[in-house]
Amino acid sequence: MQLSFPKIELPADREQLVRWLSSETWPFHISEQLSREVVLGWIQDGIFTGTDRQTFWIVADSNQRVGLIRLFDLDDIEDGYPFFDLRIKAAYREQGIGQQALQWLTRYLFETWPQLKRIAGTTREDNLSMRHVFRKCGYVKEGHFRKDWPTAEGQRYDTIQYAILREDWVNQTVTPVNWNDDGDLLWKIRPYRQEDEVQWLRCRLLAFLDTAYFDNVLRAKERYANPAIELVAELDRKIVGLIDIECEEEPGTVCSPSSDPAITGKAGMIWHIAVHPDFRRRGIGRALLQAAVSIAKQSRIQRLEAWTRDDVPTQQWYDAQGFQKVETYFHVYVQDDEVEGCMSSHVPGLKPRSVFAHYQGENTRHIERQFRRVHSCNRYDLSLI
Numbered sequence: 010m011q012l013s014f015p016k017i018e019l020p021a022d023r024e025q026l027v028r029w030l031s032s033e034t035w036p037f038h039i040s041e042q043l044s045r046e047v048v049l050g051w052i053q054d055g056i057f058t059g060t061d062r063q064t065f066w067i068v069a070d071s072n073q074r075v076g077l078i079r080l081f082d083l084d085d086i087e088d089g090y091p092f093f094d095l096r097i098k099a100a101y102r103e104q105g106i107g108q109q110a111l112q113w114l115t116r117y118l119f120e121t122w123p124q125l126k127r128i129a130g131t132t133r134e135d136n137l138s139m140r141h142v143f144r145k146c147g148y149v150k151e152g153h154f155r156k157d158w159p160t161a162e163g164q165r166y167d168t169i170q171y172a173i174l175r176e177d178w179v180n181q182t183v184t185p186v187n188w189n190d191d192g193d194l195l196w197k198i199r200p201y202r203q204e205d206e207v208q209w210l211r212c213r214l215l216a217f218l219d220t221a222y223f224d225n226v227l228r229a230k231e232r233y234a235n236p237a238i239e240l241v242a243e244l245d246r247k248i249v250g251l252i253d254i255e256c257e258e259e260p261g262t263v264c265s266p267s268s269d270p271a272i273t274g275k276a277g278m279i280w281h282i283a284v285h286p287d288f289r290r291r292g293i294g295r296a297l298l299q300a301a302v303s304i305a306k307q308s309r310i311q312r313l314e315a316w317t318r319d320d321v322p323t324q325q326w327y328d329a330q331g332f333q334k335v336e337t338y339f340h341v342y343v344q345d346d347e348v349e350g351c352m353s354s355h356v357p358g359l360k361p362r363s364v365f366a367h368y369q370g371e372n373t374r375h376i377e378r379q380f381r382r383v384h385s386c387n388r389y390d391l392s393l394i
Contacts, residue, residue: 134167201239216283221318332389
């Protein structure tokens with residue numbers, strides 16, 4: 010859906026604004042229903058336009074006013090940062106408008122005020138859709154205020170604050186908040202550089218040592234035939250996390266066919282994602298994925314594909330990030346005495362001692378009884394649309 014964002018002009022747009030706001034229900038706001046009198050009072054008080062605030066319609070290609078963006082605290086730009094209020098009509102919610110609107114207002118603010126360092130926004134703890142939009146647009150959760158959001162019914166919810174830094178917006182990186190109070194240094198996500206290769210290989214090796222991929226050792230970092238998203242997490246000049254995604258230029262050239270008939274476009278293959286074992290459970294893997302997803306969407310990637318073995322924590326992590334398990338086959342290591350009677354060589358003098366094989370049959374119990382090292386290999390897909 011193509012959107013435009015014309016500025017609301019008062020008093021010219023007065024009646025349209027009153028009708029638009031008072032004819033809808035606004036869940037996750039302090040007042041879910043607004044009367045004509047309340048909106049008129051807001052206009053009189055100058056909350057929509059003024060020296061420190063601006064308001065914009067969100068207009069769809071059908072020329073329908075589907076939403077509204079209100080920017081305020083613009084007078085804090087020199088030594089602070091602005092906030093915003095984003096509203097979308099009920100009939101147009103869950104259609105990607107919120108994400109487009111947030112991307113637009115982020116670009117508008119950073120381009121209009123070069124001195125602006127950050128932008129922040131808040132939402133209610135149970136507004137999961139808006140929290141998802143914040144994360145998709147590169148915003149980072151940096152505040153959690155307990156019982157801070159009142160409602161007209163007398164309830165109180167937690168307020169969640171997200172923000173984005175100019176340097177992250179420019180560089181397409183994600184700088185996490187250091188939530189630890191023990192003096193740990195703060196890690197940063199940035200693009201991979203050629204001089205990172207040795208540290209990249211070490212981080213990947215250590216991350217895999219206690220997994221089913223413990224002997225999957227690389228001596229050089231892979232190079233990709235297609236465009237790739239290659240990011241690292243850096244702490245104190247050390248690589249502590251990494252993600253590599255090879256992106257298709259044509260559907261079906263890198264990834265498996267989509268299991269979702271609604272997804273017909275390009276996909277990206279996650280060839281590597283790893284976090285140094287000394288830095289796990291700090292959100293590094295999640296932040297790497299979120300940063301990569303943001304870049305992938307700009308390249309119109311509709312789906313991410315990943316394969317992993319039967320490590321329960323890893324599979325649980327993919328589940329927690331919203332991936333769906335799609336298919337499974339088996340990796341079989343045939344070793345030493347297991348080779349006898351299973352396979353032979355037609356080359357004189359050549360005797361197999363160790364063989365790696367894929368098993369895609371149905372008698373998996375027999376395979377697991379016959380061979381000592383068998384791993385399930387599981388495909389996970391993440392929809393980006």
